[in-house]
Amino acid sequence: MEVRPLRRDAAANRERVLSAAADVFHERGLAAGLDDVARRAGVGVATVYRRFPSREALLEALLADLFDAYTAVADAALAQPDGTGLASYVRTASEVQATPRGCALRLWSSPALEPRRELLHQRMEALLGDAKAHGTCRDDVTVDDLVGMFVALRGVRESLTATAALDWRRHLELCLAGLRPAS
Amino acid sequence: MEVRPLRRDAAANRERVLSAAADVFHERGLAAGLDDVARRAGVGVATVYRRFPSREALLEALLADLFDAYTAVADAALAQPDGTGLASYVRTASEVQATPRGCALRLWSSPALEPRRELLHQRMEALLGDAKAHGTCRDDVTVDDLVGMFVALRGVRESLTATAALDWRRHLELCLAGLRPAS
DNA sequence: CCCGAAGTGGAGGAAGTCCTCCGCATGTGG
DNA sequence: CCACATGCGGAGGACTTCCTCCACTTCGGG
Known part of the structure; x- marks a missing residue:
């Protein structure tokens, strides 16, 4: 090698x-x-x-960068363990994803990137744990739920078809509201 | 003509x-x-x-059916004006969207379908009004927010890329939680 | 039953994309 | 400074998709 x-x-x-x-x-x-x-x-x-x-190899290289950026954002969010890290991670990561490189997100589960995905997974787990401990997030929320949010947001962003006053940031806030514990 | x-x-x-x-x-x-x-x-x-x-004309025809189906679902939900109509509409409409015909959703804002879209818009407005009146939905939610949800759900469904335990129904429930008034 | 209007299938040219091949250029270690 | 490994560009063949054209078939009103 x-x-x-x-x-x-x-x-x-x-x-x-x-x-x-x-x-x-x-x-x-x-x-x-x-x-x-x-x-x-x-x-x-x-x-x-x-x-x-192959086209895939190209996308994987882009995705690798994206994972690194996400992980950096997560680390920054973890630096303030007061229960607000999760929300700020999600918001900032979404902005990163709105960048041209964000296009690679569709490949999310490419096997070649397992190590980086695992790294990011750990960070998200930690953020979730912190938020739950501070009562700012429901106990049943999982990392996969967060992944689902990112995928969903990509869908909204890519659909800005003419008419639509569709704003992905708006959907983001809806999701964040859904994460918080009910009453 | x-x-x-x-x-x-x-x-x-x-x-x-x-x-x-x-x-x-x-x-x-x-x-x-x-x-x-x-x-x-x-x-x-x-x-x-x-x-x-054109390919678009084909998709528009599919979308026309889809709008009709949505509208029918909305009418059914409106029949029980107890504040639960909105949630049951969203859930049922999402199931319809999971059907092969749901693929047309991407064309949502096609100008040719303005009349049907308007019809559906009115129904959603009514559902929102009912839910707000019964306190089962936040006051600031708009029809566009609902449209955003449907678009987001399509994104999640189409991304079931191998690995992912990504379940669109799970994201749906997250969104529904986000619609409810805070505490 | 019959005949014209309406409808049909599939060949095939135009256009776009993928990816390789190979003769030429250029960076770099000695 | 030189030699050659490394890298480069773009022409071009294989393939796919788009969409039209026209000789043939089928429907249905009288």
Whole structure:
């Protein structure tokens, strides 16, 4: 498993591809052509395929970043263990998800990312525990419920179809209200 | 605007296409080929295109059915004006949406369906009014919030990606909890 | 029963996407 | 500074999907 590092220019190109992919997928959906991604990155198609053998590999790389960002947000929220961390984590993480890189969320359960997902899972568990201990969250809420919220929010955001005054932040607050203990 | 009715066999084919389209889109997503729809319906491609000039027209026809179903559910819920109608409407409508025809929901705000959408809007308004009057729903909830819920639920349902113990019914209950007045 | 209007199927051209191949360019260790 | 491993671009073949066209079939009113 000796992997020598990429040549410096190649590494830079890799980043440009990732960033372009996030933008393109964000704008035109996950089905957008990789040729478009290449053009946007100012790079040949071959470069995209050389670095990321498949569309999935590309998305996984984006998702890895996203997981890292989530985890960082969760750590920050855990720093103030007064029961408000959970809500602030959910709100901030949702903002991160609204970013172009958030498009990768659809791959959530990719097997290749199990380790990072597990890490994030632990943080969410901790946040839930803290919130429950302070009585700011119902006892029966699970990490999967939180995951469901993020997935749901992505759905709302991607559906801003013309007419709709559909605001994902509004749905977010509805969910947060649902997490709090009844009376 | 004289439109003579379809010949009997043509009308039957139209229904078969609609039903096949619902199944195919449900299984393979809205991007599935219309050729597949035709094959599934046991009909030539030309028949699909003759009856529905575009993929959108096809989806609109499906959505029209869906709106009618929603409206019927809402009417049933309104029959018992004891404050519980809203919740039972949301639950039942969600089940309808889990049906293959529910795949059309993505088109929600198609201009062509304004009249039906308006009809449904009125019913939801009434359900909300009843629930608020009985104190089973927060005063600040709007019809758009409900629409947001349905869109969110579609997102969760379509994301059942392998791993996930993601259950849309669970997210539904979370939302319903969020609708109720705080303490 | 008959005949014209209405409907039908599937071939096939246009367009888009995927991904590989290979001759040329460029960074880097010695 | 040089050699060569590493990386690069874009042409192009295989494939998929879209949608039209037209010769043939079927329905149904008189």
